[in-house]
Amino acid sequence: MSAARERTRSGPRWYRHSLVLTLAIIVVLFAAGETLSPGFAAPGQVIYLLVTASLLGFVAAGQNLVILGGREGIDLSVGGMISLGALIAGNVMDASNAAILPALLATLAGTFALGAVNGLGVTFLRIPPLVMTLGMYGVIQGLLIVITRGVPSGRAAPMLSAFVNEPLVLGIPGILFAWAAFAAFVIWMLRSTAFGLRIYAIGANENAAALSGVAIRRTRVLLFALSGMCAGLTGFLVLGFSGNVFIGVGDQYMLPSIIAVVIGGTSLAGGIGGHHGTVAGAIVLVLLQSILTTLNIDPSGRAMIFGGTLLLLMFFYGRQQRLRV
Amino acid sequence: MTVLEAADVHKRFGGVVALAGANLELAAGEVHVLIGANGCGKSTLCKIITGSVFADRGTIRLDGRAMRFRTPSEAARAGVGVFYQELSLIPQLTVAENLFLRRPPRSRAGLVDRRRLRREASRALERFAGAIGDIGPDHLVADLSADQRQVVEILKVLVDEPRVILFDEPTAALDNRQVEVFFDLVDALRREGRSIIFISHRMDEVFRIGDRVTVFRNGESVATMHIADTDKDEVVEKMLGTRIEAVERRRDAPKAADVAMRAEAIGGTHFDDVSFDLRRGEILGLGGLHGQGQSSLLRALFGADNAFSGSVAVGGEVYRPRGPRDAIRAGVAYVSGDRGRDGVFPVRPVFENFVAALLTRRRRARLDRRALSAEVGAVGDRLKLRAASLDALISELSGGNQQKVVIGRWLVNEPRILLLDDPTKGIDLNTKSDLYRILDELCMEGVSVVFYSSEERELLANADRIAVFNGGRVVDLLEGERVSELNLYRAAFAAEGH
Numbered sequence: 013m014s015a016a017r018e019r020t021r022s023g024p025r026w027y028r029h030s031l032v033l034t035l036a037i038i039v040v041l042f043a044a045g046e047t048l049s050p051g052f053a054a055p056g057q058v059i060y061l062l063v064t065a066s067l068l069g070f071v072a073a074g075q076n077l078v079i080l081g082g083r084e085g086i087d088l089s090v091g092g093m094i095s096l097g098a099l100i101a102g103n104v105m106d107a108s109n110a111a112i113l114p115a116l117l118a119t120l121a122g123t124f125a126l127g128a129v130n131g132l133g134v135t136f137l138r139i140p141p142l143v144m145t146l147g148m149y150g151v152i153q154g155l156l157i158v159i160t161r162g163v164p165s166g167r168a169a170p171m172l173s174a175f176v177n178e179p180l181v182l183g184i185p186g187i188l189f190a191w192a193a194f195a196a197f198v199i200w201m202l203r204s205t206a207f208g209l210r211i212y213a214i215g216a217n218e219n220a221a222a223l224s225g226v227a228i229r230r231t232r233v234l235l236f237a238l239s240g241m242c243a244g245l246t247g248f249l250v251l252g253f254s255g256n257v258f259i260g261v262g263d264q265y266m267l268p269s270i271i272a273v274v275i276g277g278t279s280l281a282g283g284i285g286g287h288h289g290t291v292a293g294a295i296v297l298v299l300l301q302s303i304l305t306t307l308n309i310d311p312s313g314r315a316m317i318f319g320g321t322l323l324l325l326m327f328f329y330g331r332q333q334r335l336r337v
Numbered sequence: 338m339t340v341l342e343a344a345d346v347h348k349r350f351g352g353v354v355a356l357a358g359a360n361l362e363l364a365a366g367e368v369h370v371l372i373g374a375n376g377c378g379k380s381t382l383c384k385i386i387t388g389s390v391f392a393d394r395g396t397i398r399l400d401g402r403a404m405r406f407r408t409p410s411e412a413a414r415a416g417v418g419v420f421y422q423e424l425s426l427i428p429q430l431t432v433a434e435n436l437f438l439r440r441p442p443r444s445r446a447g448l449v450d451r452r453r454l455r456r457e458a459s460r461a462l463e464r465f466a467g468a469i470g471d472i473g474p475d476h477l478v479a480d481l482s483a484d485q486r487q488v489v490e491i492l493k494v495l496v497d498e499p500r501v502i503l504f505d506e507p508t509a510a511l512d513n514r515q516v517e518v519f520f521d522l523v524d525a526l527r528r529e530g531r532s533i534i535f536i537s538h539r540m541d542e543v544f545r546i547g548d549r550v551t552v553f554r555n556g557e558s559v560a561t562m563h564i565a566d567t568d569k570d571e572v573v574e575k576m577l578g579t580r581i582e583a584v585e586r587r588r589d590a591p592k593a594a595d596v597a598m599r600a601e602a603i604g605g606t607h608f609d610d611v612s613f614d615l616r617r618g619e620i621l622g623l624g625g626l627h628g629q630g631q632s633s634l635l636r637a638l639f640g641a642d643n644a645f646s647g648s649v650a651v652g653g654e655v656y657r658p659r660g661p662r663d664a665i666r667a668g669v670a671y672v673s674g675d676r677g678r679d680g681v682f683p684v685r686p687v688f689e690n691f692v693a694a695l696l697t698r699r700r701r702a703r704l705d706r707r708a709l710s711a712e713v714g715a716v717g718d719r720l721k722l723r724a725a726s727l728d729a730l731i732s733e734l735s736g737g738n739q740q741k742v743v744i745g746r747w748l749v750n751e752p753r754i755l756l757l758d759d760p761t762k763g764i765d766l767n768t769k770s771d772l773y774r775i776l777d778e779l780c781m782e783g784v785s786v787v788f789y790s791s792e793e794r795e796l797l798a799n800a801d802r803i804a805v806f807n808g809g810r811v812v813d814l815l816e817g818e819r820v821s822e823l824n825l826y827r828a829a830f831a832a833e834g835h
């Protein structure tokens with residue numbers, strides 16, 4: 013019997029199932045939003061929601077990588093990284109179109125380096141990721157206050173703001189094209205490169221990965237560095253989104269970045285999951301928040317409904333995974 | 338008198354038939370061995386009896402009454418206990434706490450009654466005082482020796498006073514001496530009138546400990562025999578459905594005289610002063626008792642764990658791997674028998690499990706799924722791999738097929754030197770014979786193999802030469818006419834190696 017000849021499907025079975033489930037949830041949420049508040053699913057509104065989702069999508073991509081890498085991988089410093097990224101970007105470009113590229117490079121380099129520090133702490137000093145990245149978050153937060161003395165500084169260049177907020181082609185802003193390209197790249201990287209396979213390998217069984225010649229430490233350091241960089245990129249775009257920045261601008265993304273990954277079908281134990289799930293997860297989260305906002309409930313009630321719905325979603329995912337085994 | 342009876346039990350897992358009509362009658366006070374190739378359903382039957390898996394069809398009767406346990410604790414309360422090897426003790430807790438973990442004695446307030454806990458634990462320990470020495474209820478399990486843990490493990494099953502005890506491959510991880518200790522315990526249980534179901538892969542054990550044996554094949558119980566009325570050949574015949582030859586050397590010594598790997602006085606953790614020439618196209622066996630440094634040597638040669646002292650040359654060039662990556666790129670491969678720890682990526686597809694090391698060997702960044710699938714598929718066919726597809730999760734395969742994938746991972750790498758670290762541990766006979774066939778083919782192609790096995794017969798049948806380990810040193814190198822069971826045992830059981 014030949015395993016090769018029977019291989020026709022594009023990926024493991026469960027993977028596609030959870031994607032279908034997530035897509036179904038997105039459609040249901042749009043329908044629910046439209047029913048509760050007509051105009052919810054109007055084109056302009058949909059694009060605004062997707063732009064919001066894309067900001068979450070970039071940071072969640074990095075979070076996903078760290079979680080896939082296993083060994084309780086998680087990055088709680090992304091909130092700080094986003095704020096720092098926005099601050100670096102804003103100050104380097106300072107409203108000048110000409111300085112957009114240098115600002116982008118500086119942002120990515122800075123957050124990549126800090127992310128690598130996370131990774132070094134986790135691999136070489138054996139600090140648990142939860143503790144290491146939370147500590148990093150604290151350090152960055154303090155750093156931001158020292159640098160800015162609490163006064164926000166730096167402004168977005170007009171072209172960056174336009175890229176994020178204004179239509180480019182077919183009424184769709186450039187950031188959505190960028191997000192689509194970025195997502196396609198990450199999906200390709202995870203599925204079709206040796207690096208992608210190594211991420212799954214160390215997440216699934218670190219011992220076996222080491223015996224297969226995977227450089228465990230180097231790979232894991234890189235994952236944390238990439239997560240920092242993705243968060244930095246988000247900070248760069250958040251600057252374009254809101255024009256200027258305040259110190260805690262990134263904090264609101266930290267928890268959603270993890271939830272989007274988990275809704276997307278990635279196991280917190282590592283080794284299972286893909287990137288399309290995370291993209292869908294980011295959209296689901298933003299939709300959910302937006303529906304709750306249109307409902308006109310006070311913030312505490314909103315928080316409770318949001319949390320309850322997430323638990324419900326997790327419950328369904330948990331059930332589905334159990335059926336698969 | 339029949340204590341436990343399983344009648345016409347059927348069970349499917351998805352599309353896989355695990356049991357297709359299994360029958361078993363357990364008499365009072367007997368040791369009843371279940372034997373059969375992997376995936377033949379004997380473990381599934383045990384899980385059904387103890388309530389961790391439900392049967393699709395069939396009945397289990399305990400003392401003539403039909404039972405259907407929903408959990409292992411329910412089975413334990415009804416007097417059916419299961420023994421897990423080294424899995425269920427918690428090292429940070431004391432012996433007493435471990436013994437009564439599931440059901441600690443309570444005080445009237447509902448708290449753990451520590452005084453009664455200690456008293457009952459002491460009483461339980463007295464039963465095997467001979468085997469366990471002066472261990473008391475307050476010793477931490479972490480401080481116990483492996484033998485003592487075994488005893489505690491058995492006592493833990495006994496605190497519920499079960500009349501039926503199931504042992505699922507209890508000796509898989511034990512060395513020969515520990516096995517003897519274990520069998521003494523089983524004998525003691527039999528004398529107390531308890532009925533024992535014993536799953537084994539080792540033929541010797543069947544005849545050492547069993548009263549009766551039931552042979553499984555493809556989910557069916559094909560025969561139940563009294564041990565006194567049968568012999569190894571008959572049991573194997575029933576298992577396979579065909580008769581196989583006894584131990585026989587299957588290979589001629591290789592003609593090629595050139596050396597693939599030369600080790601000179603190398604040492605490391607658990608081994609010392611080891612020298613050998615590994616010739617091109619030969620299988621060099623590593624013999625001796627379990628844990629005499631054979632595994633450590635192989636892991637060190639592969640660059641895993643610690644480095645070695647002394648010098649090694651591969652193909653005439655200095656070989657000093659700083660990690661598995663260097664070894665892989667030098668054409669060295671390593672297959673571990675501990676596939677759970679060192680082999681499989683459990684939640685990943687078969688394909689990824691296959692190519693993990695290939696990517697290291699070839700240094701390619703891009704993963705060409707189509708081309709790789711063709712290569713991997715060919716190796717899979719060669720190994721007679723049975724998998725629904727390359728995209729199936731490896732955990733969906735049987736143990737033997739999982740190990741085939743792990744072996745295949747290294748075959749696609751086209752190694753020059755293959756290090757085998759007890760690669761057939763716990764896998765079925767068919768998979769084993771597939772592996773032996775492939776080893777022969779590889780040797781013909783000029784691959785050199787260093788083969789450690791905990792089964793002497795496997796070494797005797799396959800190795801060209803056998804280096805016998807004792808206390809971390811090579812105490813004898815068996816060659817030509819000297820390769821025999823007698824010489825192997827002589828060297829292995831010699832008083833001390835140095």
